[in-house]
Amino acid sequence: MHARADQRIRVTLTLNGRERSGYAEPRTQLCDFLRHELGATGTHVGCEHGVCGACTVRVDGRASRSCLMLAVQAEGRRLDTVESLAGEEGLSDLQQAFRRHHALQCGFCTAGILMSCEEFLDRVADPSEAQVRDMLSGHLCRCTGYTGMVQAVLDVARTRREATVPDSQQENNDV
Amino acid sequence: MKPAAFDYLRPSSRREACELLHEAGDDARLIAGGQSLMAVLNMRLAQPKRLIDIAGIEDLHYIERRDDHLAVGAGVTQAELLEYPGLAEAVPLLAQAMPWIGHWQTRNRGTVCGSIAHADPSAELPLCLATLGGQVVLENRRGKSRRVMAEDFFQGVLTTDRRQDELITEVRFPLARPGAEYRFREVAMRHGDFAIVALAAVIDSNRVTLGVGGVADRPVSRELARHADPSEALNALAWSLGAEDDAHATAAYRRQLIRELGRELIAGGPSDEENAHARQG
Ligand SMILES: Cc1cc2nc3c(=O)[nH]c(=O)nc-3n(C[C@@H](O)[C@H](O)[C@H](O)COP(=O)(O)OP(=O)(O)OC[C@H]3O[C@@H](n4cnc5c(N)ncnc54)[C@H](O)[C@@H]3O)c2cc1C
Ligand code: FES
Numbered sequence A: 001m002h003a004r005a006d007q008r009i010r011v012t013l014t015l016n017g018r019e020r021s022g023y024a025e026p027r028t029q030l031c032d033f034l035r036h037e038l039g040a041t042g043t044h045v046g047c048e049h050g051v052c053g054a055c056t057v058r059v060d061g062r063a064s065r066s067c068l069m070l071a072v073q074a075e076g077r078r079l080d081t082v083e084s085l086a087g088e089e090g091l092s093d094l095q096q097a098f099r100r101h102h103a104l105q106c107g108f109c110t111a112g113i114l115m116s117c118e119e120f121l122d123r124v125a126d127p128s129e130a131q132v133r134d135m136l137s138g139h140l141c142r143c144t145g146y147t148g149m150v151q152a153v154l155d156v157a158r159t160r161r162e163a164t165v166p167d168s169q170q171e172n173n174d175v
Numbered sequence B: 001m002k003p004a005a006f007d008y009l010r011p012s013s014r015r016e017a018c019e020l021l022h023e024a025g026d027d028a029r030l031i032a033g034g035q036s037l038m039a040v041l042n043m044r045l046a047q048p049k050r051l052i053d054i055a056g057i058e059d060l061h062y063i064e065r066r067d068d069h070l071a072v073g074a075g076v077t078q079a080e081l082l083e084y085p086g087l088a089e090a091v092p093l094l095a096q097a098m099p100w101i102g103h104w105q106t107r108n109r110g111t112v113c114g115s116i117a118h119a120d121p122s123a124e125l126p127l128c129l130a131t132l133g134g135q136v137v138l139e140n141r142r143g144k145s146r147r148v149m150a151e152d153f154f155q156g157v158l159t160t161d162r163r164q165d166e167l168i169t170e171v172r173f174p175l176a177r178p179g180a181e182y183r184f185r186e187v188a189m190r191h192g193d194f195a196i197v198a199l200a201a202v203i204d205s206n207r208v209t210l211g212v213g214g215v216a217d218r219p220v221s222r223e224l225a226r227h228a229d230p231s232e233a234l235n236a237l238a239w240s241l242g243a244e245d246d247a248h249a250t251a252a253y254r255r256q257l258i259r260e261l262g263r264e265l266i267a268g269g270p271s272d273e274e275n276a277h278a279r280q281g
């Protein structure tokens, strides 16, 4: 592939389960492409140099900073943003836990933090507080602080663990 | 800020990547994980005319355990190496040091070779490579490859022995030697920040190889005899690195950290768990 600097390139990716396309210049950051071209403004942009984590999205499942990625690099990838979380039944379990534990105020940092927490919870079923704090160290929250977030993540980890009943038991329950 | 405009090229082979590098000369930059370079582009500290993305080169994506080293291809992210099942046994120093590289989210995209190529004097991976006596493998557009020892590769702040048309294809970390112990300590303002001082040690029965990051213009590794009291040797080492004051710490504080952490590290220091706890700060 060779794209000229002034060329607008068609980029197609899977955003929250749906195929979407739009146009981007080589230098267009992924966060700007999502917001301005695809209209997915749930993802926020803070520092634009990788420090604050506000722009975090999942790229093929991995929490990544969308200000440190080009739109053209997302071609063909699976992207998940904060818009993927709430379903028809309302807020997701993690979003509800954030509300319950007062883990946000202005919410500017929250969209990115939720995406990191989702990947983390997929990978670490039974996390320690230290592990949660380590994962959150990749995000800056300037108005709420982290205690509520830590509690929300631990809370969700616990309820998700309890909900995953081993197969044999599940059968018995069904009977 | 937004990057200045550049052409974007995604070669599908190493040869093609090197050819493009050669063609564009100083106007081109390679991009791997982008976790260092994108910030530099966004702030317009660099304004290359061409960006050459190595993500499309398939055969760079491997971790291979060979006779005496672990080979990590240029497509491998830091997260993937950390998740490699035999890491703690194959190269224990990496298993200890890598959780200190940035954050979960930056390790998801940042590559192992990209960190070596970037050659930040405070970075953990260059320090590990220098302390273990590892090698960097480079390839040029004629398909010729050469291997460079870590001590010759790192030449100063963000400066390496890589030639303009060369791609780093692989880094090689020597496997753990039986009987040797591997230890790592770091002090940073917050976890995930670059190190103020990072120390890595290989401890054998009669000698200690101590690597220091964050102080000199590159990672430095020295051999110390394993005396009962290493204080004098550590003091001499601390003074020899040309420590300077900067926004994060004074030179005197850096020297003190080398003396104190060095002593702890050689003596066996606090456990990994205490270490992990300390870094939650
Ligand atoms: C918030 C934050 C915190 C961080 N903290 C740390 C930290 O504590 N410790 C640390 O070590 N790093 C840290 N980093 C940087 C680290 O994440 C990067 O991954 C690493 O420095 C570069 O790897 P990369 O793959 O992202 O390379 P890129 O950013 O893509 O490239 C970096 C440089 O290397 C060159 N390059 C890359 N690959 C090759 C190759 N195969 N051959 C030749 N040249 C190549 C590029 O041209 C460029 O000049 C941090 C980054 C962020 C955003
Ligand atoms: S906006 Fe991307 S990390 Fe701050």
Ligand code: FES
Pocket (backbone or CB within 6 Å): A103, A104, A105, A106, A107, A108, A109, A110, A140, A141, A142, A143, A144, A145
């Ligand atoms: S909730 Fe306001 S910055 Fe985090």
